[in-house]
Amino acid sequence: MKKMLMVSVLFLSACSSPPEPPQVDWEQNPETVNTQLMDWQPTYSVIKSDKVNSSWVKVIHNFRPENRLYDDAVFYSVAHSDSVIV
Numbered sequence: 356m357k358k359m360l361m362v363s364v365l366f367l368s369a370c371s372s373p374p375e376p377p378q379v380d381w382e383q384n385p386e387t388v389n390t391q392l393m394d395w396q397p398t399y400s401v402i403k404s405d406k407v408n409s410s411w412v413k414v415i416h417n418f419r420p421e422n423r424l425y426d427d428a429v430f431y432s433v434a435h436s437d438s439v440i441v
Contacts, residue, residue, distance in 0.1 A: 404435045 388436035415425070433439055 401430055401433045407435055408435055410437070 411432075412438075413428065415429060
């Protein structure tokens with residue numbers, strides 16, 4: 356009987372509606388947020404890793420420089436290689 360009562364209490368409490376969100380006071384003065392956003396500029400180079408601790412080979416079949424739709428493994432291999440042979 357106690358188990359049935361406990362299960363029904365948990366079931367009813369879990370099905371209750373969520374609390375109402377706090378209301379916004381629209382008559383207050385607006386406050387500016389993020390006044391100093393970063394000025395992001397794209398870079399067209401790969402930052403080389405400062406620690407290369409093994410030698411390995413990455414082969415890219417049908418390499419075309421104008422493609423530029425390579426997966427992350429290509430950029431990882433360029434950043435972590437001592438040399439790149441094209």
